[in-house]
Amino acid sequence: MALRAALRNKCGLSSLLSQLSSCSSHGGVRVSPAFIAQQRNNSSSSAVKVDFDQSTGVAVLHMQSPPVNSLSLDFLTEFCINVEKLEMDKSCRGLIITSSQPKVFSAGLDIMEMYGKSPERCGVFWKAVQEMWLKMYSSNMVTIAAINGSSPAGGCLMSLTCDYRIMADNPRFSIGLNETQLGIVAPFWFKDTLVNTVGHRHAEMALELGLLYNPSEALKIGMVDQLVPEDQVLTTAAQTMKKWLAIPDHARQITKSMMRKPTVEKLRSEREADINNFVSFITKDSIQKSLRMYIEMLKKRKG
Amino acid sequence: MALRAALRNKCGLSSLLSQLSSCSSHGGVRVSPAFIAQQRNNSSSSAVKVDFDQSTGVAVLHMQSPPVNSLSLDFLTEFCINVEKLEMDKSCRGLIITSSQPKVFSAGLDIMEMYGKSPERCGVFWKAVQEMWLKMYSSNMVTIAAINGSSPAGGCLMSLTCDYRIMADNPRFSIGLNETQLGIVAPFWFKDTLVNTVGHRHAEMALELGLLYNPSEALKIGMVDQLVPEDQVLTTAAQTMKKWLAIPDHARQITKSMMRKPTVEKLRSEREADINNFVSFITKDSIQKSLRMYIEMLKKRKG
Amino acid sequence: MALRAALRNKCGLSSLLSQLSSCSSHGGVRVSPAFIAQQRNNSSSSAVKVDFDQSTGVAVLHMQSPPVNSLSLDFLTEFCINVEKLEMDKSCRGLIITSSQPKVFSAGLDIMEMYGKSPERCGVFWKAVQEMWLKMYSSNMVTIAAINGSSPAGGCLMSLTCDYRIMADNPRFSIGLNETQLGIVAPFWFKDTLVNTVGHRHAEMALELGLLYNPSEALKIGMVDQLVPEDQVLTTAAQTMKKWLAIPDHARQITKSMMRKPTVEKLRSEREADINNFVSFITKDSIQKSLRMYIEMLKKRKG
Numbered sequence: 001m002a003l004r005a006a007l008r009n010k011c012g013l014s015s016l017l018s019q020l021s022s023c024s025s026h027g028g029v030r031v032s033p034a035f036i037a038q039q040r041n042n043s044s045s046s047a048v049k050v051d052f053d054q055s056t057g058v059a060v061l062h063m064q065s066p067p068v069n070s071l072s073l074d075f076l077t078e079f080c081i082n083v084e085k086l087e088m089d090k091s092c093r094g095l096i097i098t099s100s101q102p103k104v105f106s107a108g109l110d111i112m113e114m115y116g117k118s119p120e121r122c123g124v125f126w127k128a129v130q131e132m133w134l135k136m137y138s139s140n141m142v143t144i145a146a147i148n149g150s151s152p153a154g155g156c157l158m159s160l161t162c163d164y165r166i167m168a169d170n171p172r173f174s175i176g177l178n179e180t181q182l183g184i185v186a187p188f189w190f191k192d193t194l195v196n197t198v199g200h201r202h203a204e205m206a207l208e209l210g211l212l213y214n215p216s217e218a219l220k221i222g223m224v225d226q227l228v229p230e231d232q233v234l235t236t237a238a239q240t241m242k243k244w245l246a247i248p249d250h251a252r253q254i255t256k257s258m259m260r261k262p263t264v265e266k267l268r269s270e271r272e273a274d275i276n277n278f279v280s281f282i283t284k285d286s287i288q289k290s291l292r293m294y295i296e297m298l299k300k301r302k303g
Numbered sequence: 304m305a306l307r308a309a310l311r312n313k314c315g316l317s318s319l320l321s322q323l324s325s326c327s328s329h330g331g332v333r334v335s336p337a338f339i340a341q342q343r344n345n346s347s348s349s350a351v352k353v354d355f356d357q358s359t360g361v362a363v364l365h366m367q368s369p370p371v372n373s374l375s376l377d378f379l380t381e382f383c384i385n386v387e388k389l390e391m392d393k394s395c396r397g398l399i400i401t402s403s404q405p406k407v408f409s410a411g412l413d414i415m416e417m418y419g420k421s422p423e424r425c426g427v428f429w430k431a432v433q434e435m436w437l438k439m440y441s442s443n444m445v446t447i448a449a450i451n452g453s454s455p456a457g458g459c460l461m462s463l464t465c466d467y468r469i470m471a472d473n474p475r476f477s478i479g480l481n482e483t484q485l486g487i488v489a490p491f492w493f494k495d496t497l498v499n500t501v502g503h504r505h506a507e508m509a510l511e512l513g514l515l516y517n518p519s520e521a522l523k524i525g526m527v528d529q530l531v532p533e534d535q536v537l538t539t540a541a542q543t544m545k546k547w548l549a550i551p552d553h554a555r556q557i558t559k560s561m562m563r564k565p566t567v568e569k570l571r572s573e574r575e576a577d578i579n580n581f582v583s584f585i586t587k588d589s590i591q592k593s594l595r596m597y598i599e600m601l602k603k604r605k606g
Numbered sequence: 607m608a609l610r611a612a613l614r615n616k617c618g619l620s621s622l623l624s625q626l627s628s629c630s631s632h633g634g635v636r637v638s639p640a641f642i643a644q645q646r647n648n649s650s651s652s653a654v655k656v657d658f659d660q661s662t663g664v665a666v667l668h669m670q671s672p673p674v675n676s677l678s679l680d681f682l683t684e685f686c687i688n689v690e691k692l693e694m695d696k697s698c699r700g701l702i703i704t705s706s707q708p709k710v711f712s713a714g715l716d717i718m719e720m721y722g723k724s725p726e727r728c729g730v731f732w733k734a735v736q737e738m739w740l741k742m743y744s745s746n747m748v749t750i751a752a753i754n755g756s757s758p759a760g761g762c763l764m765s766l767t768c769d770y771r772i773m774a775d776n777p778r779f780s781i782g783l784n785e786t787q788l789g790i791v792a793p794f795w796f797k798d799t800l801v802n803t804v805g806h807r808h809a810e811m812a813l814e815l816g817l818l819y820n821p822s823e824a825l826k827i828g829m830v831d832q833l834v835p836e837d838q839v840l841t842t843a844a845q846t847m848k849k850w851l852a853i854p855d856h857a858r859q860i861t862k863s864m865m866r867k868p869t870v871e872k873l874r875s876e877r878e879a880d881i882n883n884f885v886s887f888i889t890k891d892s893i894q895k896s897l898r899m900y901i902e903m904l905k906k907r908k909g
Binding site: 164197243248250258 | 484485487507513
């Protein structure tokens with residue numbers, strides 16, 4: 001059983017932290033040889049870099065925000081602008097999301113956006129997280145997550161919004177919505193996305209225990225769809241994309257909307273309430289204290 | 304993973320088409336040795352033939368409309384009349400659906416009913432498809448699909464309405480809701496039936512990609528319940544029926560209704576809107592063009 | 607496939623009955639060596655016995671109502687009072703439910719409470735069943751079922767309310783909601799609990815056929831989470847509890863509530879109607895006749 005294994009194995013929080021902090025001491029950007037600079041994204045200061053191949057209609061979005069692609073307000077804003085541009089571009093039919101950072105896909109929501117910030121700022125941040133999810137989960141493009149590193153919390157959420165998930169088969173990597181391990185709570189739309197992917201029971205266990213799964217456990221419960229060697233994640237994503245693009249867009253899009261619309265509409269209709277919930281929860285003294293302890297632990301590991 | 308295999312394997316649309324068109328060149332009806340003519344269905348022109356065994360309370364409905372049991376308006380009307388008769392007959396407790404055609408259970412909705420027809424006629428046709436689903440999915444009888452051949456699209460839907468699905472373990476056969484491959488879309492109640500059977504995530508992939516599964520893949524995701532050698536499909540269905548009939552009818556029926564009623568009521572309450580949706584979609588120029596191309600491809604294969 | 611195996615194997619109703627009746631001829635209470643009498647529950651006439659360890663914050667509730675822990679009105683009342691006490695005690699964070707009776711966890715609802723009783727009394731009984739479910743399914747404590755024997759019907763329901771299920775790996779034990787085999791029907795909230803645990807399709811088959819699964823089949827469909835040798839059920843439960851208690855309570859509790867609240871609210875809002883349904887169903891002549899035949903069969907087996 002994958003869940004027992006996840007409870008038992010070494011891909012728990014501390015292991016993840018050591019991975020992530022060792023990443024951050026690297027800080028380097030692994031540049032794909034196939035990398036082709038694109039005009040609208042050729043600034044080296046960009047948090048994301050988009051390669052759009054007009055001949056295939058497929059864009060690859062590289063997350064390249066050192067050290068661990070944390071989802072800060074700036075990152076999310078830039079991410080959403082780029083996804084929106086591609087969504088509007090009728091020649092773009094498919095989007096592959098991947099990471100240019102070593103060992104990590106995305107470490108999830110940037111804790112610094114939630115610690116010691118004003119309620120207003122927290123609200124703006126949360127709206128950006130919602131926006132990323134809404135754009136991705138209801139995208140008309142075929143979306144594939146090429147998960148070439150660990151992907152906890154918000155990184156897992158981003159993966160779950162895609163149509164298909166390919167993960168590097170490296171047992172040191174992990175993926176999951178581990179919010180409870182940090183004393184915080186995944187909101188209902190994180191939960192809905194997970195239930196839609198792995199079913200009610202696996203979601204219940206995963207969320208209550210804040211489980212991080214290694215790749216083979218994640219495959220077993222359906223949190224990812226396919227494992228490949230680390231150096232084949234992107235090429236497999238490109239091959240898989242061809243199969244998805246063989247389906248007529250209009251039929252696939254109507255079908256995707258039929259599957260996901262109820263989940264999307266639920267957040268759309270409760271968006272303000274969800275922001276208020278988040279802000280009142282995250283600004284509590286007890287939660288701020290938990291976050292401070294967590295941040296201090298991270299600093300010690302880096303030191 | 305079954306889904307990757309389905310994407311990769313040879314049971315795709317073209318393979319299915321070649322199977323179905325090779326069937327149609329046969330055109331013969333395989334008559335079961337156990338066949339017992341029944342008065343009300345002894346006309347050789349009937350699309351379906353019902354053997355009802357009073358001693359067991361079990362009816363076997365043989366679909367025998369050459370070449371591939373396409374669900375035309377005539378076929379559906381005759382099918383529904385026969386199911387309704389059995390439903391009203393208190394001595395009939397179980398219904399096994401199977402095919403008398405070689406290699407195919409049912410090829411699904413008859414495309415000729417959707418191509419070049421008036422909106423009125425399309426509406427009448429769609430109402431008959433709804434009727435088949437409503438009757439079968441909410442039947443008080445124990446219903447078992449003895450799937451002795453390929454079962455794409457509407458053929459798969461008919462299988463999914465049953466309480467139990469036994470499929471011939473022949474890797475050349477396939478089953479699935481492959482509508483998107485033809486540029487059309489399975490409506491919400493096809494989707495609901497599939498989600499109820501294989502869960503949300505498998506349904507999402509299956510429907511967006513229009514996947515056709517070979518028998519072992521279908522078993523793996525739960526689209527069918529059991530595989531047996533081709534010549535044992537009917538006998539296994541009869542044995543399985545005995546186990547289902549060992550349960551007191553009233554308790555089983557109330558339980559079945561509890562499981563399926565919300566799904567049934569959803570279509571009942573939106574029946575007219577669903578017909579209008581279908582008619583306006585299928586009569587679009589672009590969809591008619593897709594269907595014409597598909598029909599021409601079928602003709603070439605036959606020629 | 608677990609379901610086919612369950613249909614085929616020997617853990618059917620008659621096998622279960624023979625197990626249960628052989629238990630009842632024992633009538634002995636297996637006392638755990640680790641048993642520590644607790645003041646508030648040290649009466650030997652108690653149906654349940656609670657060991658609460660202040661140092662770990664974990665209580666173990668032993669069901670010890672000979673012969674088979676039937677859920678009578680008295681039993682349920684005592685069970686609920688004890689759970690309520692622990693729920694109110696802030697120092698109690700985890701609850702393990704197990705049986706002190708040999709070979710059986712709980713045989714489920716006490717049939718004698720449903721046979722030959724007044725409608726009023728049936729209503730009071732059913733309210734107590736609801737109360738047990740409501741308390742357990744929405745408990746703020748971590749709840750683990752240490753299933754050290756067979757667990758049909760109401761015994762299975764009690765297990766399903768827990769956060770985690772560990773079952774003794776003894777092929778003679780079985781678990782399942784087998785109500786239809788007795789001609790009665792599991793109500794919607796039994797069904798909802800099962801769907802939340804094993805998904806819609808497995809729940810449909812399990813409930814319509816009243817399937818009893820042996821431990822390995824139950825594990826395969828997710829009805830239980832883990833199998834261990836019979837003498838390690840309690841120690842494994844205690845170890846597992848530590849992992850659950852490592853998660854901050856507030857985050858875990860909010861998450862659990864998010865997962866289960868809709869299911870809990872559904873019964874809360876329809877509680878009276880559900881009682882009326884039960885009473886009018888169970889007091890029917892035909893149902894009373896079924897129950898009498900069942901009770902007579904049980905008596906013959908004991909004789």
